Amino acid sequence: MNEYETNKESSLNEQQLLQQTEELVAAREAQLDAGTLSRLHRIRSEALTTVGGRPAKQWLPVAGAVTVAMLVGVVLFLPQQPANLNPETALVTGLSEQDLELLVGSEDLELLEDLEFYLWLDSQGPLDRPS
Amino acid sequence: MSNAQDGGFGATAIWASLELVTDRRPTAAMPLAGQLAQQERRDLQRQLDNFLAEQERRAYQMAYLATHDREEALEIVQDAMFKLVQKYAHKPAAAWGPLFTRILQNRIKNWYRKRSISQRIFSWFGEADEQAGQGGAEAVDSAAPLVSFTRPDQNPETARFMEALERALHGLPGRQQQAFLLRAVHGFDVAETAAAMRCSSGSVKTHYSRALAKLKIDLQAFAR
Numbered sequence: 202m203n204e205y206e207t208n209k210e211s212s213l214n215e216q217q218l219l220q221q222t223e224e225l226v227a228a229r230e231a232q233l234d235a236g237t238l239s240r241l242h243r244i245r246s247e248a249l250t251t252v253g254g255r256p257a258k259q260w261l262p263v264a265g266a267v268t269v270a271m272l273v274g275v276v277l278f279l280p281q282q283p284a285n286l287n288p289e290t291a292l293v294t295g296l297s298e299q300d301l302e303l304l305v306g307s308e309d310l311e312l313l314e315d316l317e318f319y320l321w322l323d324s325q326g327p328l329d330r331p332s
Numbered sequence: 333m334s335n336a337q338d339g340g341f342g343a344t345a346i347w348a349s350l351e352l353v354t355d356r357r358p359t360a361a362m363p364l365a366g367q368l369a370q371q372e373r374r375d376l377q378r379q380l381d382n383f384l385a386e387q388e389r390r391a392y393q394m395a396y397l398a399t400h401d402r403e404e405a406l407e408i409v410q411d412a413m414f415k416l417v418q419k420y421a422h423k424p425a426a427a428w429g430p431l432f433t434r435i436l437q438n439r440i441k442n443w444y445r446k447r448s449i450s451q452r453i454f455s456w457f458g459e460a461d462e463q464a465g466q467g468g469a470e471a472v473d474s475a476a477p478l479v480s481f482t483r484p485d486q487n488p489e490t491a492r493f494m495e496a497l498e499r500a501l502h503g504l505p506g507r508q509q510q511a512f513l514l515r516a517v518h519g520f521d522v523a524e525t526a527a528a529m530r531c532s533s534g535s536v537k538t539h540y541s542r543a544l545a546k547l548k549i550d551l552q553a554f555a556r
Contacts, residue, residue, distance in 0.1 A: 214548060214555075215544055218497075218516070218544065218547055218548075218551075219515065219516040220516075221493070221494070221497055222497065222501065222512070222513070222516035222517065223516050223517055224494075225494055225497055225498055225501075226390070226393050226394075226397075226513075226516075226517050228494070229393050229396075230389040230390060230393055233389060233392070237392065237402065237406070238389075240406055241388045241389070241392060241406070241409065242388075244388075244406065244409060244410045244413055245381065245384045245385065245388060245413060247410075247414075248384070248410070248413040248414045248416075248417045249377050249380055249381055249384075249417060251414065251417050251418050252373060252376055252377050252380060252417055252421050253373045253376070253421075
């Protein structure tokens with residue numbers, strides 16, 4: 202039964218068109234040039250190398266977790282900062298428990314991605330604030 | 333589609349495991365679990381290789397009829413293959429066919445979308461032709477040369493018809509072309525076409541009937 206509900210008068214033409222189209226595609230498949238076939242083969246081989254492999258982005262959360270763990274370890278095992286630091290310096294160089302909670306608890310990895318920037322900022326010394 | 337359609341994904345894996353246990357002994361460097369995992373991976377790769385080898389020519393032709401550009405068509409096939417392998421290799425082999433068709437059709441649809449957008453952008457700068465922005469391949473120059481598939485033994489009339497048919501297929505708007513080709517080439521019914529195109533059955537019928545009407549008009553010269 203023809204589900205496409207074309208009228209009976211045109212059904213013969215429709216069948217012809219469908220058949221000719223199928224033949225056309227089959228003919229073109231059979232006549233693909235060697236260069237295209239070679240490319241297709243290469244694409245297939247490359248795709249198959251990814252079987253069982255993790256997509257590249259999947260290791261990002263793991264890397265983030267490792268970075269956080271290392272950060273926590275460094276903060277916990279480093280000696281306490283001198284108590285006479287001014288507040289501006291403490292903001293940058295010292296990490297309070299609250300900071301750690303923010304770092305560990307946050308699901309957003311944006312901060313971790315900017316870690317290099319914050320470390321650089323830390324190395325620049327106390328922040329100069331406009332008076 | 334011997335391996336892909338036999339539904340023997342589980343059976344193959346079991347046979348592979350049995351073969352390992354009976355024929356190969358674990359070495360010190362590679363424990364049994366590791367060997368099993370490697371063997372399963374190789375087995376899966378082999379099945380996927382067979383499946384994709386059977387699909388690649390047709391997939392390329394479907395993409396080429398849409399894009400009329402070799403590189404674009406190859407890129408579409410590449411995207412579809414990578415997505416199938418990376419995301420759906422673990423699915424039963426019997427599901428690979430429908431999945432691959434759907435992924436491929438989705439990639440072709442995206443190509444149409446990107447093309448439509450770029451045509452609109454260019455039309456703002458007055459660089460597109462009058463047909464730009466109609467969402468399909470109809471903007472392609474109808475006189476553009478096609479790669480001829482004429483055989484020496486082929487009737488010249490048939491050859492002319494086939495070339496005209498290819499040109500007419502290429503001239504169909506994207507969704508109409510997809511609906512018609514899925515029916516003609518894959519033999520899909522309305523429901524299967526709707527699943528592959530991710531649209532309703534009603535839309536498929538509309539696209540298909542419009543495609544048919546346009547093809548009949550375009551090929552009127554060949555009507556007897």
